[in-house]
Amino acid sequence: MISAQGHHDTITKWKDKFATLGGVPKISSNGNWIGIHKTNKIDGNCSFVISTKGTTKTIHKIPHSKIVFLKEEGVLAQTGPNVEFLNLITGKTYKYEDNLKAYILEKLNRYALLTSDHHLRIFDTSGKLLWDMTEVDGVVITDSKSKLFIKKENAGRSQIIEITGDKEKVIYSTQNSIRKMEFTASLKQLVITETTTDLDNDKLIVIDPENSGKKLLELNIPKQAEVELNEVQEGKAYLISARVKFTEEKDTILEIWYGNDPYVNEHYKMFINKKFWIWHTKNSKLQEIVVPNDNEVNSLNNDRYFLTYPPRKDHNFVTSEPELNAAKIYDLKSNTLTDIGNFKLVKRLSKEWPLLLNHEVFCSADGKWFLASKDGVKWILYNSNGKKEILIDKTGLEQPVFSKNGDYVYFESSDDLWSFNIKQKKLTSLSVGKGKMTRIINYVSKRDNYTMISFLPTERMIVEIYDKEKNVISYKLLDSGKWKLVIPPMKNRITMNGLMYNPDMTSFYTMEENYNMPPALYSYDTRGQKHMIFDGNIQDNRAKKIRQEIYGYSALGKNLNGILYYPINFDPKDKYPMIVLVYDMQRHLSNHYLSPNRVMPEGSQIRTLLERGYFVYLPDTTVSEKGPGLSALECLNNALDAVLNNPNIDHTKIGLCGQSYGGYKTNFIATHSNRFAAYISGAGISNIISDFYSYNYNFSKPNYFIYNTVYQMHTTISEDKYRYIKNSPILNVEKVNAPILLWAGKNDTTVPWNQTMEFYIGLRRYQKDVVALFFKNGNHSFLNSSPEELALSSKVLDWWDYFLLNKKDITWINNQIKKDAQ
Incomplete structure (x- = not known):
């Protein structure tokens, strides 16, 4: 319980008492053990390993956060240079200091440590040292199964040494310098990139680590090329790409930005001197893929047909990523190109605003089919040769996943799970989640720029069914x-x-x-x-006292919800102030644990506010053709109308706050409402017209793309000036009629802090009560317990206490408010 005085150091100490389970839980290969991370500021972070079998659970505690299982027999854990191995059979632990990296060798039931004094040591599960190699200065990689591979220099030659813990042997040696060493995705081959003395070419070598380093492929590649090997049908073949990065001399005086440059300020993503090959592993046949100059080649998971396109054609940053335009299918056998045109990303509904899928083209596991969309609304099924098979005439079909045998395509959607029979060309609702969002959990995805292989690895399928409204x-x-x-x-x-x-x-x-x-x-x-x-x-016994109510209301023709949390020590005879947190759709947040250490969105501190005697309200807001500001205003007014039927809320003591997108909505509503006693806006846009025409250094692109996504304007300023003007907070800044606290990080590259400064200047010009906090080292969001987060949390609590709880003895606020009164 927080003291009545609510001193900020007391609050911090109170928060530090709360631990939580978090991070990414790990499950062992057979599912007999689960590892979980525990965050605890007082006793220190740690992990627990829990047995899943039997009525009596075995629980091991490890003082480390990063863990990996060695089958069902052990756990290797690491924090910085400290490593610990736990034998799950005997319960014994073995501790090691001063390590750079730890590895597991699953087939051998062994683990290895690379130490800071350049030893590579291999141990068995009883902690017995099996192998100790000195002077390990080069790269160490492993297949995580039975072998480690080390790059070493010896007598003027670069060597790759194989180590198992029983023996070591040189499996490859070259007079060239080994620039890179990595496994293929299946871990079947070891890929080596060599820098040669040749002025034009380097070398790509592929060896078989299971066959004494037998050389499988030797290939000249362009000098300084970056190499990728994309597996086709589980290693039946490999699409080999060699690209040389574009480099330019940095001018210390001048930057030139061209209006027709699709790579503006992103030249590091440009490649020159590209070459592509298909390598058939069974017969070691290598064929060059010859496509028009500067074109890219992506895998369709087929060893004959490939997707090719000019990168960033017609790209003007209107979309978050370049669209796939002027695409063609290259037929290796006939050396011909088939034009398939332009494609768009398909929309996907989320728990908040609509998103887009990450890829335009989705391929089957057998390489026979791919799906793409011309309009971003409906899918087209293509044969891998580029022939259009059928338009699937239904909207709302989202992520496609091919069945293991390639006979079906399953589609996630916001209304059930759907199955398309390729042979019968028939689409069927599977009736597992009508009216609900469905997601396939256990599909496999392999990505190659615009294409993604998406399939089920077994005949079994796990589907998540989510009721968004409830x-x-x-x-x-x-x-x-x-x-x-x-x-x-x-x-x-x-x-x-x-x-x-x-x-x-x-x-x-x-x-x-x-x-x-x-x-x-x-x-x-x-x-x-x-x-x-x-x-x-x-x-956390006090958490059980938290009371929650869901209020339904309508706005913009949609059914929406607001989450109301009651003060912890609620007394039905009293009235309490209320703080409204605004962002977007928030119904999905109703089951997030209200830990005192949860500070998202920044400064909100829901649990702390409940302890201090506030109602906290999280209403849904969405966007209609009115635009994001006017839509939020309608949603919030209707949300307030619904919740203020509660007789215990003090109508005269309501505050509104938001950060980022919520900061923009707070800015807008502050210029259009008289229902709030105070506001807090963090890192929010105040001028959507200047923001539309600004450059976003976080996303490395002009900011107008975001008005087709999050802000959902779907038009330009020149096409719809009236709507942009009506939704820009700064143009009504003189109408703000309650004190407002603004804050921003001066290192914020997502929403530049000058957006906050512009709103501050406008409020100052019209002599409004405003205080702006500019954090010199702050970014768009603040890490929990960072100096910025602690300082912001303190100011936020002060602000609400001052204006909603009438605690008027806060000097830094009185510097603004009481000076106004003089």
């Missing part, structure tokens, strides 16, 4: 053609990467939390029955 989630398993509910619908949140399962998908595990419940680990049996198996002994 914030309820469940999971179903498709096995042998039948659907089975493996995790029943629940209101708890499953944390990011918090769903785990064993290889045969008979046991499921989740990391779950809710607004009044810290994260904990649960198991589900074959009947969907739930059992808590680990909670980290985290005590």
